[in-house]
Amino acid sequence: MKAIPEPTLRRLPKYLHLLMEWRNNNINYVSSQAIADELGLDAIQVRKDLSVTGIVGKPKVGFDLRELIRALCSTLNWNNVSEAFIIGTGSLGSALLGYKKFNDYGLNIIAAFDNDSEKLGTKVNGIEIFPIEKLEIMITQLKINVAVLTVPGDVAQALAEKLVSYGIKAIWNFAPIHLKVPDSVIVENAQLSHSLAILTHRLSKANLT
Amino acid sequence: MKAIPEPTLRRLPKYLHLLMEWRNNNINYVSSQAIADELGLDAIQVRKDLSVTGIVGKPKVGFDLRELIRALCSTLNWNNVSEAFIIGTGSLGSALLGYKKFNDYGLNIIAAFDNDSEKLGTKVNGIEIFPIEKLEIMITQLKINVAVLTVPGDVAQALAEKLVSYGIKAIWNFAPIHLKVPDSVIVENAQLSHSLAILTHRLSKANLT
């Protein structure tokens, strides 16, 4: 069983979003070309990408829309929702707490942590904020595998090490640093600056009229 | 002048962050190996990446830290701050309004827009929220080139088209859809779901003990 290439994996949510929109329009079959047109991709690439889900289409007809959605959800594991903690309730952390869509993406935020005593016990979007000291016991007792790290850069590494020692298996890292953790721990970086880098650089090259 | 490969461009902010940390530690020269070790990369790759900034290092000594920082900032165009509008002040938009670091990343948010009449006129982090109707006149009068799009998916495409018609040259897109805009318009996607896709997929493959 070969691993799915990362570029492919990053495109799968795009397909899924589009197909879910189309489902609402009562469409039943889609061709790779139709998907490619909509997303500005190549039909061959779409077919190759979709093949990693194990789905097979019908020549001349295309792919069964609902089957395809199921296959994509399953490949992304968005059916099996993982419970997660958010560490850090600054502006970004709070925004993520307010974001209800994560459940659709396989993640269920069930608690938040901060060391600002003012925030403790308050709720954001129905999710309670606990003190950092409670992390260990709650991670172990609730068997939490995933942490969303939205703390300032200068404390991120130390916190990541704590999280790992408490048993966290995957970190979604929004802190603007590179986390050094054991290879067995999954780290997915979501730093805004990386995305912005592309934008600002391209902008400087573009001819602004 | 060849374009900088995108993978390289995405690593440049990592280098920059690290080097700025080191600057505070009174380090003056850095080797590609030291950078590579810290970021879990290959020294050869670091050298190749840095070469796109035009900087030259000294054999046996390494790279001048401050010179390197300047070169990276210049390549990313983070010296020339662009003024930008945020469209949509839901939870994510508000979080971005509260994020003061964008100035370091070459972006200066100077106004926000929403069609929720309750929010109009209020300020978040010193930035005023205007009605959507004001977009056209303000974009043209203030000669704004960059828009941060943090609106729900169902209105994102229509808004993007408006923005483009008003003269916006670059869109930082957080809406969970693929924007169809003319090729001349720069779109950088920052959808959380794409990043999360990698995490949930890897998690499903991992052996959780």
Next chain:
DNA sequence: TAGATTGTTAATCGATTAACAATC
């Protein structure tokens, strides 16, 4: 000088794209 580190040229690797047979 000797040795560490750079920068470049060549080799490898992996993803994208092209070609085309299979099939409904």
Next chain:
DNA sequence: TAGATTGTTAATCGATTAACAATC
């Protein structure tokens, strides 16, 4: 059937990695 669309195998392209000469 004819034609559209799939799925696979091969070719291309670009990024990463390796090898190594240059140099401080």
